[in-house]
Amino acid sequence: MALTRGRARTAPAVPSACFLLLLLTSSSLLAPTSQGSEGGSILLGGAASSSSGKGRGNSCEELPSISGGEARCAYLRAHSPCSPAGYVDYLRLFYCAFAGAPAAACATLALWLVVLFYLLGDTASEYFCASLEGLSAALRLPPAVAGVTLLSLGNGAPDVFASVVSFASGDGGGVGLSSALGGALFVSTVVAGVVALAVGGARGGVVVEWRGFVRDLCFLLLALCYLLAVLVNGEITVWVAVSFVSLYVGYVVLVWTSHCCAEKGKPDAASLSAPLLLDEDDDVPSLPSHSKTTEAPGTAASRVRAMLHCLAGALCMPLYLPRRLTIPDIAGHRWSRPYAVASAALAPVLLAFTWTSSQRHNPMSSHSVAVLVGGALLGLLLAALAASTTDANCPPRGRRRRVPWLAAGFVMSVLWAYTLARELVALLVAIGYVVGMKPSVLGVTVLAWGDSLGDLVSNVAMAVHGGAGGAQTAVSGCYAGPLFNTVVGLGLSLALAAGAQHPAPFVVPADAAAYEAVGFLGAALAWALFVVPVRGMRIDRVYGVGLIAIYLCFFAVRVFETLGLWS
Numbered sequence: 001m002a003l004t005r006g007r008a009r010t011a012p013a014v015p016s017a018c019f020l021l022l023l024l025t026s027s028s029l030l031a032p033t034s035q036g037s038e039g040g041s042i043l044l045g046g047a048a049s050s051s052s053g054k055g056r057g058n059s060c061e062e063l064p065s066i067s068g069g070e071a072r073c074a075y076l077r078a079h080s081p082c083s084p085a086g087y088v089d090y091l092r093l094f095y096c097a098f099a100g101a102p103a104a105a106c107a108t109l110a111l112w113l114v115v116l117f118y119l120l121g122d123t124a125s126e127y128f129c130a131s132l133e134g135l136s137a138a139l140r141l142p143p144a145v146a147g148v149t150l151l152s153l154g155n156g157a158p159d160v161f162a163s164v165v166s167f168a169s170g171d172g173g174g175v176g177l178s179s180a181l182g183g184a185l186f187v188s189t190v191v192a193g194v195v196a197l198a199v200g201g202a203r204g205g206v207v208v209e210w211r212g213f214v215r216d217l218c219f220l221l222l223a224l225c226y227l228l229a230v231l232v233n234g235e236i237t238v239w240v241a242v243s244f245v246s247l248y249v250g251y252v253v254l255v256w257t258s259h260c261c262a263e264k265g266k267p268d269a270a271s272l273s274a275p276l277l278l279d280e281d282d283d284v285p286s287l288p289s290h291s292k293t294t295e296a297p298g299t300a301a302s303r304v305r306a307m308l309h310c311l312a313g314a315l316c317m318p319l320y321l322p323r324r325l326t327i328p329d330i331a332g333h334r335w336s337r338p339y340a341v342a343s344a345a346l347a348p349v350l351l352a353f354t355w356t357s358s359q360r361h362n363p364m365s366s367h368s369v370a371v372l373v374g375g376a377l378l379g380l381l382l383a384a385l386a387a388s389t390t391d392a393n394c395p396p397r398g399r400r401r402r403v404p405w406l407a408a409g410f411v412m413s414v415l416w417a418y419t420l421a422r423e424l425v426a427l428l429v430a431i432g433y434v435v436g437m438k439p440s441v442l443g444v445t446v447l448a449w450g451d452s453l454g455d456l457v458s459n460v461a462m463a464v465h466g467g468a469g470g471a472q473t474a475v476s477g478c479y480a481g482p483l484f485n486t487v488v489g490l491g492l493s494l495a496l497a498a499g500a501q502h503p504a505p506f507v508v509p510a511d512a513a514a515y516e517a518v519g520f521l522g523a524a525l526a527w528a529l530f531v532v533p534v535r536g537m538r539i540d541r542v543y544g545v546g547l548i549a550i551y552l553c554f555f556a557v558r559v560f561e562t563l564g565l566w567s
Contacts, residue, residue, distance in 0.1 A: 064436060069095050069102075086426030087357075094434055109431060116424040119319060123416050124457040127327050131410035132458075134330070138399045138406060145255055160489040167493040177509055180490050181517035184482035186452045188220070189524045189551035192478035194456065195463045196544030199471050205540030206471040211258065213532060216479040217525050219251045223487050224525070228518050230494075235505040238498040245491035248484060326350045327412040330395035330405045337392045340405075345383035347412050348375040354415060421453055455481055475539060482521075513558070520554040 066072050073096040076089075090109065098105030135141070141149070163180050199206050226244055230236050328343045329335075352375025356368040389401075396402050428449075455477070463474035498506040524547055531543050 063091070063433060069099050073099060086423040088423070088426070090427050090430035091433060094430070109427065113424075113427055113431075115319070116420055116427065120417060120420045120424060120453055121457050122319075123323060123413060123420065125461055127323065127329065127409060127413035128417060128458055129461055130329070130331055131406050131413055134402065134406040135410060138403050149252060149255075160485065160492065163485075163489040163493045167497045177490065177514055178517070180485050181514055181521070183452050184486050185517050185521045185524070185551065185554060186449065187455045187478055187485075188482045188521060188528075189547040189554075191452060191456050191459055192475065192528075193544035193547035193551075195459055195471070195474050195478060196539045196547070197541055198460055199463050200540040200544060205538040206468055207537050208472055208475050208532070208539055210533065210537045212255070212472075212476060213537065214529070215254065215258075216476060216483070217529050219247070220479050220483045220486075221522070221525050223247055223483055224518060224522055227486065227490065230508055231510040231514060231518070233508075234510070235507050236494050236498055237505050238495055238502050241491055241495035241498050241506075245488060245495060248487040248491075251480075251483065251487075323416055327416065328405050328408040330402060330409070332395060335395040337387075337390050340390055340395075341383050341386045343412075344386040344408075345379040347408060348379040348382065350412070351375060351415065354419065424453065471539065512561075516554065516557060520550060524550045 063072060063075065066075055073092070076092045076095060094102075094105045094109065098108070163177075196205070223244075226247065230240070230244070324339055325342045326346045328340060328347065330340070349372070352371045356371050390396060396405055459474040459477050459481075462470040462477070464470075466473060494506065494508070500506075527546050527550060528543065531546060532539065535542065
């Protein structure tokens with residue numbers, strides 16, 4: 001069954017104007033400051049200074065104790081970025097570039113926040129969901145299988161990357177452990193709760209497959225118990241970590257085989273023996289076109305609407321063009337051979353740039369230059385191949401021709417979502433420091449929310465616009481995603497960390513917050529296992545409100561501990 005999705009709205013003009021404003025105000029600050037190389041630059045200043053996937057930099061605890069905007073600007077110029085490192089150093093932008101205009105600084109940051117939220121949501125709706133829909137159709141994946149494989153992989157790739165880098169960056173893995181557990185709790189409570197409220201309000205809830213639902217929750221509970229045993233033991237060996245990762249392999253195999261069996265429990269020989277990819281054109285459903293109906297030409301309303309549409313399109317071009325040129329897209333209503341060739345050429349370059357900018361070494365070192373040159377050469381080769389194998393009038397046809405394009409679009413949409421989410425988290429944390437919010441409170445609020453924005457947007461979009469099949473996929477993703485991040489992300493990180501210390505075991509960095517997250521996550525899973533079967537396997541408001549209430553309790557405990565009201 002192919003997944004369906006909604007159509008993204010026409011991009012608003014205000015975020016585009018904000019993008020141009022931020023670009024113009026910060027482009028003059030690209031050069032290093034006179035304070036020396038330690039000061040860096042505002043734009044692209046922190047992207048290469050941190051290697052922690054989510055972009056966490058040095059501590060900003062001293063910044064609130066400094067009085068005066070000029071003194072804070074001098075402190076930020078003399079120190080490396082202390083907020084999560086994105087491509088813009090927002091604290092220096094606020095205290096230095098807008099030193100005499102705090103109102104303009106707040107307005108600019110607020111508008112840029114709107115732009116980032118829009119870009120993240122539009123990328124998930126337009127590109128990520130389209131690639132997922134096409135891959136599911138080409139690979140003939142049932143909705144539940146797509147949710148536990150492609151959807152989990154796309155949403156969990158940034159978290160897995162961040163967890164692995166955290167354990168390898170020398171901080172002991174504390175950031176990776178807390179991020180994985182906090183994200184798993186947020187997705188399985190807030191995201192699943194919002195999905196339930198979204199489908200429960202308009203349709204009175206949807207009925208999900210009880211075998212798949214119970215299977216997903218039981219596997220997540222098993223992984224949680226396994227991780228709890230590791231935390232209690234305090235150390236882990238490489239073989240124990242590998243066995244932890246193997247839980248997800250067994251989970252995927254179980255999901256796949258359960259959907260390859262007939263209703264009576266016997267394997268369907270035809271489906272098992274059929275090749276995965278075929279060249280039959282009529283067997284591949286094309287991505288739907290959602291072109292809008294047009295009004296009768298010649299009327300005043302149609303002329304005004306056309307003018308406004310052209311103006312909005314011109315203003316939105318800076319937001320649209322970079323993604324269009326780097327994300328392969330073979331949707332029939334958006335097919336363009338020049339764009340397809342350009343995306344084949346520029347996608348490897350963007351991958352190489354993202355990789356080099358996340359490294360600790362000098363971005364202009366010989367290693368980085370070699371990676372960029374290799375990406376450019378690969379892009380030229382892929383562009384030539386795309387130009388010689390595509391038709392100007394229609395997108396590629398046949399599964400074997402479509403799957404490489406769909407897979408490339410899937411990978412690049414995940415890369416864009418990761419980059420935008422990291423930039424959004426960096427901006428949110430910088431705003432938190434500006435308004436005086438404690439970093440510990442930020443860790444359980446904006447950082448956890450920012451890391452899971454992709455899950456929230458894509459899962460809710462699937463549930464709302466995908467009918468019963470989309471709701472089934474979204475619910476599966478709400479539990480398979482945390483399972484993927486916990487088992488694959490933490491398991492792979494622990495395996496690499498333990499392998500580096502083999503034969504000595506690796507000491508797991510666990511604290512009270514980790515045990516609290518495990519406890520509340522177990523409570524959320526128990527609530528889901530109790531409420532949904534009792535209500536006839538219906539995902540509705542009762543189920544959703546209960547999950548959100550559990551997360552609010554966890555949030556209250558963390559805030560009370562931060563304020564010293566709870567020990």
